[in-house]
Amino acid sequence: MYKGPRATREFCDAFRPPDGAEVVLCPPYVSLPAAVESGHAVFAQNVHWADEGAYTGEISPTMLLELGVAGAIVGHSERRQYFGETDESVARRTVAALEHGLRVIACVGESLEERESGEMELVLRVQIEAIGEAAGAHERLVVAYEPVWAIGTGRTATPEQAREAHAFIKGLLDVPVLYGGSVKPDNAAELLSQDGVDGALVGGASLEVESFTAICQAATAVP
Numbered sequence: 001m002y003k004g005p006r007a008t009r010e011f012c013d014a015f016r017p018p019d020g021a022e023v024v025l026c027p028p029y030v031s032l033p034a035a036v037e038s039g040h041a042v043f044a045q046n047v048h049w050a051d052e053g054a055y056t057g058e059i060s061p062t063m064l065l066e067l068g069v070a071g072a073i074v075g076h077s078e079r080r081q082y083f084g085e086t087d088e089s090v091a092r093r094t095v096a097a098l099e100h101g102l103r104v105i106a107c108v109g110e111s112l113e114e115r116e117s118g119e120m121e122l123v124l125r126v127q128i129e130a131i132g133e134a135a136g137a138h139e140r141l142v143v144a145y146e147p148v149w150a151i152g153t154g155r156t157a158t159p160e161q162a163r164e165a166h167a168f169i170k171g172l173l174d175v176p177v178l179y180g181g182s183v184k185p186d187n188a189a190e191l192l193s194q195d196g197v198d199g200a201l202v203g204g205a206s207l208e209v210e211s212f213t214a215i216c217q218a219a220t221a222v223p
Contacts, residue, residue, distance in 0.1 A: 002207055003027055005034040012038030014209045020220040022199070026073055029059055036068040043105065046079060047072035049089075049096035061100035071103030073201075075127075077146045080107075087130035094141065095134045103140040105178065105201065106131050108169070112149030121168055132173040142176045143169055144201040150181030151203065157181055159194050166196035185214035192222050 003011060008031035017023040017040075024041040027034070035042045048058035064072060074097065075090035090106060097104045108127040110120045128143070135141055145165050147157045157165070157179070166177045179191055180201030191197060199219060206212040 001028055003031055005031050007031075008034040009038065011209060012040055015040070015213065018213065018217045018220050021216040023216055024071065032064075032067050032069055042069050043071040043073060043103070044069050045073050045076065047074060047093055047097050047102065049092040061097050061102055064102065065100060069102070071105065071140070072097050073105045073107065073144075075107045077107060077109055077148045077151055081148070087127055090127075091130045091134035094131055098135055098138050098140055101140075103142070104135075104138075105142050105144050107144045107146050107180070107201070109146035109148050109181075115147070115149060120165070124165065124168060125172060128169055128172045137174045142178060142198075143173065144178040144180045145169060146180040146201065155182060156184075156187055156191075159190050162191055162197055163194040166194070166198075170196055183215060185211050185218070188215040188218035189221060192219050 008027045012025070012035055024043045025035050026043045026045050028045065032042060032044060044059065044064050046059070047064060048055055048060050051060050051062050074093040075085055079085040094104050094106050108124055110123040114120060114123050131143070145162070147165070150156050162179050166179070169177050176198040177196060178199040178201045179197050180203065183191060183200045183202050184205045188200060192200060200215060202212060202215055205215060
């Protein structure tokens with residue numbers, strides 16, 4: 001929940017994706033038009049499963065399409081943690097978005113307690129199977145692995161931990177998998193060079209043009 005329309009326009013005017021990097025920007029709802037007008041590829045931070053109805057505060061796939069938005073994030077860890085998002089609702093949002101022609105970044109990940117108790121694979125399996133059974137390995141679907149314990153904490157999964165989790169996810173659903181968890185310019189290259197890590201879902205480090213550009217440049221350097 002950063003950058004209103006004015007700040008979004010300023011960011012978009014200053015940001016130039018490096019050649020060879022596929023980049024999408026995911027601003028808040030009120031800033032979507034400003035981002036779309038900039039010419040950058042734009043995703044929303046969430047999307048509802050219904051085209052319309054008594055769902056105050058939600059945004060439908062058709063509304064996003066009317067704005068020129070190309071896709072949406074669903075099931076972000078903060079939506080799960082603070083707003084009661086469930087595996088079922090994430091699956092419903094995913095299917096609706098895909099059916100309307102949107103691209104989807106569906107987020108999964110375990111908490112610190114779940115990892116330390118040895119439940120990482122169980123948690124990821126349940127989350128991935130909910131998405132996979134509903135949508136399958138759709139060509140417009142990407143999964144983002146977010147170790148919840150590494151988001152906003154300054155902690156980052158080691159390259160080995162990221163590689164292990166991504167391999168497990170790909171064994172359940174054959175789609176590209178992004179890593180999201182305190183990705184920064186100084187760790188992006190190592191994380192993105194791991195087998196099975198197909199890109200990054202960048203949080204706080206995306207708020208400044210310089211740091212986000214550096215992460216995008218790191219992605220282009222990966223063989």
